[in-house]
Amino acid sequence: MNRPPSMIRRIIGYVFAVVFIIAGWWITALLVNSPALPTPAATVGVLAQNAPTLVPYFWTSAYRVIVSLVIGTALAVPIAHVFARSRTLDALFAPVLYLLYPIPKVVLLPILLVLLGLADAPKIALISLTVFFQVLVAVRDSVKIVPESAVLSIRSLGGSRWDEYRHVVIPATMPAVFTSLRIGVGTAIAVLFIAEAMAGSTGLGYFIMQSWSMVNYPRMFAGIIALALLGVVLYAIFDIIERRLTRWRS
Amino acid sequence: MDEHSINDILFEDVNLTYDGDDGSLVAVHDLSFEVAAGESVAFIGPSGCGKSTTLHMVAGLLKPSEGRVLVGGVPVDQPRRGTAFIPQDLGLFPWKTVLQNAALGLTIRKVPESEARTRATEALEKVGLSGFERAYPKELSGGMRQRLALARALAMDADILLMDEPLSAIDALLRESLQDTLLDLWLERRHTQMLVTHSIGEAVYLGRRILVFSERPGTVVAVIDNPDVGMAGYRASAEFSAKCQEVRIALANGSSVETQGGDPTDSGAEVVR
Numbered sequence: 220m221n222r223p224p225s226m227i228r229r230i231i232g233y234v235f236a237v238v239f240i241i242a243g244w245w246i247t248a249l250l251v252n253s254p255a256l257p258t259p260a261a262t263v264g265v266l267a268q269n270a271p272t273l274v275p276y277f278w279t280s281a282y283r284v285i286v287s288l289v290i291g292t293a294l295a296v297p298i299a300h301v302f303a304r305s306r307t308l309d310a311l312f313a314p315v316l317y318l319l320y321p322i323p324k325v326v327l328l329p330i331l332l333v334l335l336g337l338a339d340a341p342k343i344a345l346i347s348l349t350v351f352f353q354v355l356v357a358v359r360d361s362v363k364i365v366p367e368s369a370v371l372s373i374r375s376l377g378g379s380r381w382d383e384y385r386h387v388v389i390p391a392t393m394p395a396v397f398t399s400l401r402i403g404v405g406t407a408i409a410v411l412f413i414a415e416a417m418a419g420s421t422g423l424g425y426f427i428m429q430s431w432s433m434v435n436y437p438r439m440f441a442g443i444i445a446l447a448l449l450g451v452v453l454y455a456i457f458d459i460i461e462r463r464l465t466r467w468r469s
Numbered sequence: 470m471d472e473h474s475i476n477d478i479l480f481e482d483v484n485l486t487y488d489g490d491d492g493s494l495v496a497v498h499d500l501s502f503e504v505a506a507g508e509s510v511a512f513i514g515p516s517g518c519g520k521s522t523t524l525h526m527v528a529g530l531l532k533p534s535e536g537r538v539l540v541g542g543v544p545v546d547q548p549r550r551g552t553a554f555i556p557q558d559l560g561l562f563p564w565k566t567v568l569q570n571a572a573l574g575l576t577i578r579k580v581p582e583s584e585a586r587t588r589a590t591e592a593l594e595k596v597g598l599s600g601f602e603r604a605y606p607k608e609l610s611g612g613m614r615q616r617l618a619l620a621r622a623l624a625m626d627a628d629i630l631l632m633d634e635p636l637s638a639i640d641a642l643l644r645e646s647l648q649d650t651l652l653d654l655w656l657e658r659r660h661t662q663m664l665v666t667h668s669i670g671e672a673v674y675l676g677r678r679i680l681v682f683s684e685r686p687g688t689v690v691a692v693i694d695n696p697d698v699g700m701a702g703y704r705a706s707a708e709f710s711a712k713c714q715e716v717r718i719a720l721a722n723g724s725s726v727e728t729q730g731g732d733p734t735d736s737g738a739e740v741v742r
């Protein structure tokens with residue numbers, strides 16, 4: 220029906236956005252006129268030149284964020300469901316959550332570095348923690364809006380607890396998981412950057428800061444682009460999954 | 470064996486008390502009535518008097534605190550295969566397509582997928598929803614959603630159909646046409662039917678008997694026989710108006726609530742407040 224036109228409109232929208240961003244970047248680069256901010260044209264060369272050194276750093280960072288997103292989500296979802304199921308537990312932990320949620324978890328980095336060393340562990344722990352709270356809060360709220368009459372339908376059909384989860388609770392709450400992940404990607408990448416910049420000698424955060432201290436600005440900029448790309452790709456993936464899961468809403 | 474048919478319903482001195490955080494609440498009290506196999510009974514009463522509670526007990530979602538609820542002579546202690554229940558708000562699944570919604574009863578009962586699909590498709594055809602199989606409930610109008618809930622019940626080929634204010638969200642004109650659908654289905658299938666409604670006209674149009682509830686704690690204060698149900702042109706007849714008036718008076722006596730709406734022939738627009 221109206222799918223092709225809306226699809227074309229979306230593509231045009233993206234093309235326009237890309238043109239807009241590149242133009243803005245270009246103008247800014249010309250105005251700033253500094254090796255720290257190359258023009259888009261120069262960046263292509265810079266990226267090509269630095270790609271061989273960059274790639275292993277990129278994968279290290281990608282690995283860390285992805286593992287953290289998985290761990291944070293895997294812990295948060297069941298706990299959120301338990302909270303939502305049990306009024307007592309929820310009453311008990313709601314204040315705890317209220318106090319812990321707004322704390323920027325990144326301030327715990329030094330402690331984690333002391334406890335877990337300088338390799339992957341403290342970074343993954345820190346990002347997982349950040350993701351954990353975001354997903355926990357979103358899913359806990361979404362369980363509360365599970366349609367009661369749908370649950371009644373399942374029960375009146377003699378459905379099991381598992382049926383209730385499969386047909387009602389999971390489809391009603393999955394979108395919240397991916398919405399919170401999509402929104403959380405930015406924070407997760409930011410935390411990753413800080414953690415890698417502060418400790419260890421791996422990952423894009425380290426790569427960028429090392430280039431900076433070597434005064435190798437093109438290399439530094441290549442790292443920045445790679446980190447941005449990581450964020451955009453993850454964001455797009457979660458956005459696509461979220462859209463698929465919420466087709467029934469539009 | 471005993472004299473019960475497999476799909477009759479019997480309430481014996483039923484009490485139901487909800488235990489909440491702030492004390493307990495008696496929802497229905499001393500409730501005794503019978504719905505014969507193949508009979509259609511309408512339940513009407515003031516808001517909060519325990520009509521949904523009563524249906525939930527028949528559906529096996531709640532157990533009476535005292536007394537017994539029997540279906541086919543057997544106490545209901547879990548949902549029964551042959552009972553289809555349409556909850557208040559319909560209980561549709563917004564994330565499932567029309568076809569998946571219609572097939573849900575069968576899916577849960579582990580009917581093989583292809584058979585479930587066929588039966589759901591047939592049920593959708595019966596309620597006039599063919600062609601919408603792949604739509605989502607949100608894309609349907611209120612009346613179509615109501616039809617979908619009905620299709621789900623039909624697909625299960627139930628011998629007891631429980632409906633909790635199924636047409637309350639639908640405007641008056643469409644309501645009459647859906648009432649006709651419900652009536653035709655009942656006349657054709659002769660399942661045992663319990664219909665909860667706030668509308669006097671709907672109770673009289675669809676209930677072979679009308680049970681009037683008191684205010685909470687709910688109990689039956691009047692039983693009104695309505696043998697003309699299904700008669701051609703019933704809605705426009707003098708008997709219909711007289712019956713509406715009788716129900717209105719019973720409601721007023723039973724619960725000292727005010728009823729609104731003057732014209733007794735106005736089927737379905739007037740609502741118990």
Ligand SMILES: Nc1ncnc2c1ncn2[C@@H]1O[C@H](COP(=O)(O)OP(=O)(O)OP(=O)(O)O)[C@@H](O)[C@H]1O
Nearest residue numbers: 487489494496515516517518519520521522523685
């Ligand atoms: N799960 C529950 N826990 C505690 N109280 C409940 C519960 N469900 C219903 N009640 C209370 O029991 C009483 C009867 O409720 P019920 O839903 O059966 O009434 P109803 O006749 O269906 O009302 P309505 O016409 O508004 O749908 C109400 O006072 C209601 O607040």
Ligand SMILES: [Mg+2]
Nearest residue numbers: 520521557633
């Ligand atoms: Mg009710």
